[in-house]
Amino acid sequence: MENEVERESGSMIFSDEELIEVSGLKKGRDFIEVTCGCTSHRYGDAVGKLRVFSNGDLEITCECTPGCNEDKLTPAAFEKHSGRETARKWKNNVWVIVNGEKVSLSKTALLKYYNQASKNANGTNRSHNGRVCHRDEFVRCSRCNKERRFRLRTKEECRIHHDALADVNWKCSDLPYDRITCDDEEERASRRVYRGCTRSPTCKGCTSCVCFGCEICRFTDCSCQTCIDFTRNAKV
Numbered sequence: 740m741e742n743e744v745e746r747e748s749g750s751m752i753f754s755d756e757e758l759i760e761v762s763g764l765k766k767g768r769d770f771i772e773v774t775c776g777c778t779s780h781r782y783g784d785a786v787g788k789l790r791v792f793s794n795g796d797l798e799i800t801c802e803c804t805p806g807c808n809e810d811k812l813t814p815a816a817f818e819k820h821s822g823r824e825t826a827r828k829w830k831n832n833v834w835v836i837v838n839g840e841k842v843s844l845s846k847t848a849l850l851k852y853y854n855q856a857s858k859n860a861n862g863t864n865r866s867h868n869g870r871v872c873h874r875d876e877f878v879r880c881s882r883c884n885k886e887r888r889f890r891l892r893t894k895e896e897c898r899i900h901h902d903a904l905a906d907v908n909w910k911c912s913d914l915p916y917d918r919i920t921c922d923d924e925e926e927r928a929s930r931r932v933y934r935g936c937t938r939s940p941t942c943k944g945c946t947s948c949v950c951f952g953c954e955i956c957r958f959t960d961c962s963c964q965t966c967i968d969f970t971r972n973a974k975v
């Protein structure tokens with residue numbers, strides 16, 4: 740397995756053939772990172788680093804200019820940030836470099852786990868109109884009063900946010916997956932508007948990204964009212 744990227748469960752594997760000649764390849768514990776970009780006819784190429792996580796999540800750190808601090812962007816948000824004229828087609832517009840050529844994400848193997856995660860979500864994680872939901876949410880630190888981002892793509896991430904929201908003494912250092920302290924800067928307002936909605940990158944809340952309760956974000960072992968109501972209704 741030395742030449743493969745695999746998550747701990749062993750169910751996600753990128754073979755050498757799938758990653759051959761992909762520029763900027765780095766391998767982390769639960770992700771791979773590659774060079775990516777998006778081309779605007781007006782502004783030219785905006786480049787960045789794309790991380791593909793073991794659960795299918797996609798996250799881009801923009802490097803369009805030396806002073807750009809935009810990170811943890813969804814591909815759709817990166818597409819818009821780049822100034823691409825025909826936005827909302829990020830699978831075709833965001834590219835990686837393979838063997839020296841720009842290749843759309845849709846033509847690579849990098850989306851297969853994203854697509855699988857979306858397919859699974861369609862069956863288990865829906866709002867009342869049947870659409871996939873769970874946008875990023877924020878919780879305010881009880882010590883520094885800064886808001887911190889929570890990604891809600893998996894049941895584990897939803898539980899972390901759920902427990903933090905219920906803890907009146909929650910603080911920055913309690914985040915298990917980001918090494919953040921109260922001394923770290925709060926996300927800029929221009930960045931906080933990007934919350935992972937599949938319909939619109941800057942959505943303020945709609946039926947595509949706001950969940951009203953599902954088996955991913957409600958927990959049978961929790962005694963809060965929302966979880967109790969969901970468990971009761973699920974049994975009906």
